[in-house]
Amino acid sequence: METKQIQKEIRQLIEEREAILLAHYYQRDEVQEIADIVGDSLALSIEAAKTAARVIVFAGVHFMAESAAILSPEKTVLLPRRDAGCPLADTVTPEALLEARKAHPRAAVVTYINSSAAVKALSDICCTSANAVRVVQSVSEDEILFVPDGNLARYTARFTDKKIIPWGGACPVHDEIDAGAVARLKQAHPDSPLAVHPECPPAVLALADFVGSTAGILRFVRESKAAAFLIGTEQGIFHRLRLENPGKTFLPASPSLLCETMKFTTLEDIRSSLKENRYVIRVPEETAAAARRTLERMTALS
Ligand code: SF4
Numbered sequence: 250m251e252t253k254q255i256q257k258e259i260r261q262l263i264e265e266r267e268a269i270l271l272a273h274y275y276q277r278d279e280v281q282e283i284a285d286i287v288g289d290s291l292a293l294s295i296e297a298a299k300t301a302a303r304v305i306v307f308a309g310v311h312f313m314a315e316s317a318a319i320l321s322p323e324k325t326v327l328l329p330r331r332d333a334g335c336p337l338a339d340t341v342t343p344e345a346l347l348e349a350r351k352a353h354p355r356a357a358v359v360t361y362i363n364s365s366a367a368v369k370a371l372s373d374i375c376c377t378s379a380n381a382v383r384v385v386q387s388v389s390e391d392e393i394l395f396v397p398d399g400n401l402a403r404y405t406a407r408f409t410d411k412k413i414i415p416w417g418g419a420c421p422v423h424d425e426i427d428a429g430a431v432a433r434l435k436q437a438h439p440d441s442p443l444a445v446h447p448e449c450p451p452a453v454l455a456l457a458d459f460v461g462s463t464a465g466i467l468r469f470v471r472e473s474k475a476a477a478f479l480i481g482t483e484q485g486i487f488h489r490l491r492l493e494n495p496g497k498t499f500l501p502a503s504p505s506l507l508c509e510t511m512k513f514t515t516l517e518d519i520r521s522s523l524k525e526n527r528y529v530i531r532v533p534e535e536t537a538a539a540a541r542r543t544l545e546r547m548t549a550l551s
Contacts, residue, residue, distance in 0.1 A: 255517065259520050271286050272309070274489055281489070284308065290363070295320065304523075310338075311365075311530070314530040319541050329519045329521070337448075341416055349394055358393075358394045359375075359381070361397060367536055374387070381401060381404075382408040385413070386411075395416060398420065423506075441479050445460055445502065448482075453481060477500070
């Protein structure tokens with residue numbers, strides 16, 4: 250009852266403030282339930298930019314709210330929890346990237362969307378887990394500094410002749426999936442396809458029936474005739490999977506598939522965010538303009 254009451258209050262506040270609530274697939278179920286749009290990070294920011302809303306409340310992590318601010322500079326972007334960061338994005342700083350650019354002067358810098366605005370601003374082009382191969386193929390350089398996810402970099406390298414130099418970052422949630430445990434799970438469930446995110450280690454990807462972004466995993470499950478699936482990405486996606494596929498069942502590929510910072514945001518935080526206009530995410534204009542160019546170079550490819 251309490252949950253329903255807070256959800257109702259949030260929806261009222263959203264109307265009053267002419268706002269839009271975005272929730273990433275990894276958010277808590279009760280947050281996804283009342284969001285205007287549920288999706289992956291870039292799709293959310295692109296959709297939000299198209300709406301007439303004056304305020305964007307981003308139930309996600311910091312770099313996602315920055316992307317929304319970059320693409321909607323005229324809107325107020327709120328991140329309900331200031332401490333909701335992404336440990337993967339934190340593995341690269343602007344200073345470290347500048348050093349790496351010096352060390353690899355012939356390389357183009359392709360930066361995964363899971364990165365700060367300041368890092369995007371120093372890159373040549375952005376990519377997502379869905380379009381990384383296409384982005385890498387689109388640049389003229391034969392050498393690519395791929396930032397910050399090393400697993401996604403190595404996965405992308407399988408589909409190109411270009412020299413990929415992976416950054417040393419990893420998503421702690423996906424990177425901890427143990428290939429041995431996954432192999433045993435597959436043996437126990439031989440009729441259940443394994444769908445995983447490319448942020449997983451190569452040994453896990455080698456066992457997968459499907460490798461793709463969150464949106465890609467959702468599409469794979471929708472289109473598959475199988476009745477049960479093993480899922481190798483953050484467990485928040487189960488809410489959407491069950492909603493879209495009522496007759497199918499899902500098992501996590503690992504018991505530890507929980508992103509702590511994605512789960513920070515509670516309904517109470519969202520209500521306070523709307524009431525108190527906090528925490529406003531601003532990206533300095535010069536940084537935003539440079540980061541926007543790297544995003545636009547990517548979106549121009551699709
Ligand atoms: S799941 Fe991984 S990449 Fe996504 S927000 Fe959490 S730590 Fe970052």
